[in-house]
Amino acid sequence: MASPERFSVLVEVHLRQGIADPQGATIERALPALGLGGVTGVRSGKAFRFDIAADDEASALALATVVADRLLANPVIEESAVTVAPAAVTGPTA
């Protein structure tokens, strides 16, 4: 039997369109003061990275989506985007 593979997950959470984003607005207003003009549409958000052990990418995506919907984002005000990829082999080999 094949052992589960590891997948890297990235969940990005941002406020829904139409929900005021005072943090993004404040950042946008601060940029001209730094001499950085022409930047518009700043939206703030959060990013979460974690690993999932699963038999295949579809199962990893399904679990990651539940994690995002049940905990990481509040659906009343936030939306999430989930990206799953095979985990890169890192670190020293045994």
Added chain:
Amino acid sequence: MATRVGVVMFPGTNCEHDAVLAVQRLGASADIVWHGDTSVAGYDALVLPGGFAHGDYLRPGAIARFSPVMEAVGRFAAEGGPVVGICNGFQVLTEAGLLPGALQKNRGLRFLCTTVSVRVESSASVLTAGVPVGTELAIPINHFEGNYTCDRETLAVLRDEDRVVLRYVDNPNGSVDDIAGVCNGARNVVGLMPHPERASDPLLGSVDGAVLLGALLASAEPAAQATVA
């Protein structure tokens, strides 16, 4: 027998003693209920007080919602027991789905610590029963995420069903429709950002909060709660 109030404490809650003292001085008995408890049996009303439950990590109330006690709070509410969430407690109740909407960062991105005027908009809730509509109360607020928001459909329902319990006279935080407090459809779960327990003694500058807490205790008469396990 005195009305028994359970004041739910999460790690990071910091208003539990104020809430206990405020209801005790109105003649109730009160205990602190730890968030790891799985029963709220024996209480006539529950208060989820203010603070920073679980450090407000992720979002205010997002982790607290999964504390073991919340299942018991949900059952208590479903059986009609009076539940009031104050400030962080309001945030916990919205995250738990016991109240609609969400609390986002204040407009202006400032932490607000001041006394505001709120107007009673409905007398049909466990926190405002018997308090005439239009009554203005001076009660402190103390929050960064107190900007109430919900989608348009939810707001329409809240208005149609007279579920906006309190409104700010002068909106301090950007809350939609000046909302300071709302109740659920059964009117036994109420959340509000202002802190009535901090306006319960002349030494604190106002006793207006005692009006609301007194109404809660009256709503929680043991006779009315005989069926709540």
